[in-house]
Amino acid sequence: MVEALRELEATAPPTLAPRVLSAAGLVDAYTQIRGPIGPLLVAWGPDGITAIERAGDESGFIFEYETQHGRPLRRVERMPERLMRAVDRQLEGEHVRDLPVDLRALTEFERAVLRKTMEIPRGEVRPYAWVAREIGRPRAVRAVGSALAHNPIPFVIPCHRVVRADGHIGEYGAGGPEAKREVLAVEGVDASELERLADHGVRYFGSNTTRIFCYPSCRHARRTTERHLMQFRSAEDATSAGYRACLVCRPLVASPFAA
Amino acid sequence: MCTDCPTELAKDLDGAFATLVAHHQDLVFGVARRMTKNPQDAEDLAQEAFLRAYRALGGYEKSRIRELRLRGWLARITLNLGRNRARDAAPSTAELEAALEPVGPAHDRPESVAERREAARYWKALLSELPPRFRRAVELRHVDGLSYGELAEALERPVGTVKSDVHRGTRLLRAAHQRERDRETQLMEVAR
Numbered sequence: 001m002v003e004a005l006r007e008l009e010a011t012a013p014p015t016l017a018p019r020v021l022s023a024a025g026l027v028d029a030y031t032q033i034r035g036p037i038g039p040l041l042v043a044w045g046p047d048g049i050t051a052i053e054r055a056g057d058e059s060g061f062i063f064e065y066e067t068q069h070g071r072p073l074r075r076v077e078r079m080p081e082r083l084m085r086a087v088d089r090q091l092e093g094e095h096v097r098d099l100p101v102d103l104r105a106l107t108e109f110e111r112a113v114l115r116k117t118m119e120i121p122r123g124e125v126r127p128y129a130w131v132a133r134e135i136g137r138p139r140a141v142r143a144v145g146s147a148l149a150h151n152p153i154p155f156v157i158p159c160h161r162v163v164r165a166d167g168h169i170g171e172y173g174a175g176g177p178e179a180k181r182e183v184l185a186v187e188g189v190d191a192s193e194l195e196r197l198a199d200h201g202v203r204y205f206g207s208n209t210t211r212i213f214c215y216p217s218c219r220h221a222r223r224t225t226e227r228h229l230m231q232f233r234s235a236e237d238a239t240s241a242g243y244r245a246c247l248v249c250r251p252l253v254a255s256p257f258a259a
Numbered sequence: 260m261c262t263d264c265p266t267e268l269a270k271d272l273d274g275a276f277a278t279l280v281a282h283h284q285d286l287v288f289g290v291a292r293r294m295t296k297n298p299q300d301a302e303d304l305a306q307e308a309f310l311r312a313y314r315a316l317g318g319y320e321k322s323r324i325r326e327l328r329l330r331g332w333l334a335r336i337t338l339n340l341g342r343n344r345a346r347d348a349a350p351s352t353a354e355l356e357a358a359l360e361p362v363g364p365a366h367d368r369p370e371s372v373a374e375r376r377e378a379a380r381y382w383k384a385l386l387s388e389l390p391p392r393f394r395r396a397v398e399l400r401h402v403d404g405l406s407y408g409e410l411a412e413a414l415e416r417p418v419g420t421v422k423s424d425v426h427r428g429t430r431l432l433r434a435a436h437q438r439e440r441d442r443e444t445q446l447m448e449v450a451r
Contacts, residue, residue: 001433005401006384007375016302017280020309026273034354046273070281 018072026246028069030061033084035155036091036186037179043073044083046180048100052153054174054223069105091185093122101153109137113147118159123188124217130252149173160184163191167198173206189217197231204251206230206243218249264329267372269321279329280309286330286403287337291388293398294341308337330405331412338395338413385435393428400425 021027030043032055039055043065045203050069052131053061058075065073077206080083083100090096095118103111112135115116120126131146148159154174160183164170169191181191197216205221206213208228213235214221232238235245264282267275284305312333315360316324386394399405399413409419 001429001436002401004378006404008382008398008402009404010285010292010301010303012284012288012303013298016284016288016305017277017372018281019302020284020313021277023310024276024313026276047386062343070277235369 014067017070017105022074027072027074028065029067029072031076031078033087037175037182041157042079042087044079044100045069045071045102045165047102047104049083049087049153049156050102050105052156054179087156095119095121099156101157103152106147109135109140109143110150112137113144114151114153114157114159117148117151117159117162118157120158121219122158122161124215124219124249125161125163125169125184125189125194126215126249127252128162128170129165130250131162133199133252134250139217145171155183161187161189163194167203168195173218186225201233202231203234204232204238206232206238208243211243212246213243213251214246215249215251218246220248222244260341265325265327268316268327272313272316272324279312281349282332283333284309285332287333287403289387290334290337290399291341294338301338304341308333308340311336311340314401328412330403331409334399334403334405334409334413335415342365363447381439385432388435389428389431393424396421396424397428397432401429 022179028043028045028050030041030051032039033042034040035054037054040141041051041053041055041058041061042049043051043061051061051065058081062073065071077086086096086099089251090099096223099118103114106114106224113131116134121123128144128148129138132138132141133146135144137143150160151157151159154160160172160174160180162170169177169180171177184191194216202216205216205218205224206229207221207224208230212220213230230241230243232241232243235251238251239245239253240257245253264275264279268279271358285310288301288305292298292301295301295304315336386398389397395414396410399410400407405413405424407418407422410425412417414424415420416424
């Protein structure tokens, strides 16, 4: 009998929570802003940016947001001044250290991946494995890829700057590889050129004056004049030729202790 | 369930209130549903109850919030609000008709959704025959799963009293269930 009574428990309709929070004034807001490759919908709560998506399907954006965050979303005219300035600077390529982003809905690992990704400078790319090593989880390359694919704040958190180790640009959650290529182009990265180099087996550039090797998109590599530019197929080739890894882009060097 | 909620609420009411709603909406809606004619009215009542809770929390000292038995407290707010509303509105014909609906057959092991719905109707009908005091105690204990402490809070009565109300109500309900089964057996024997 007790079991039968337990079955009578009601399930609240999905509209209840948004209604309550809206009536209590606890709503998150969103608006449309200009993004690098077209307009973006940006949502934020009291603790910062919570979601970004390319504009297009506004009701889908609201629906997904409300189901995922359990808070209602209302469109407003513009972002609060301070938040807007921070987002603008970030989109223009600065690494805004105190950028207010609310990543509470994510796991600690996902947050670490996204924070690290924010350190990749505009105009440069890094492999998934690089992010994995930098956050101290060198074997979690696939998990890094999946965390980036579910980046709730694309463009502002530049997941487009993470590419495959074979030089190909890889997948992109905010519109597929074509969109990724486009954002990178806006930032001055010639993805096709990087892919062409990779297809020829070139993974790293070195300078024969400094004897340092870098990722091809590293600003130090790009500063090297053609006369002094060396090409390497692997980090091992570079080290055995007497080159050391750049301290800025920190290329992956296989550790003798790695399995 | 949600034991951290009061601490979180005391720290940051606006930040934690969404969690409170998410964790307790089935309870509040369920209590509201039993006091209203239809799901729409139940949702209105549930919303109002949560709003009252939010406003009340805004005026409470942090220490008071931390000591709240949230489930019992929320059930109490909903019950009081529902009672006040019912007092303002006389019962409708729909409600009276619903009360006179025939009782469905008993199923100990409901299998399909239809049968489960049938079973739910059956138990609801049996519950509705109990005196309100015992019905409410049994519903909060066995449908909503409140502890006796929470129940005392919800009904504003001592723990000993609600415990005995639950036991008394459960006995009455079991007797009603047995009566229905006996009646069914008799009907089947007559049919033979």
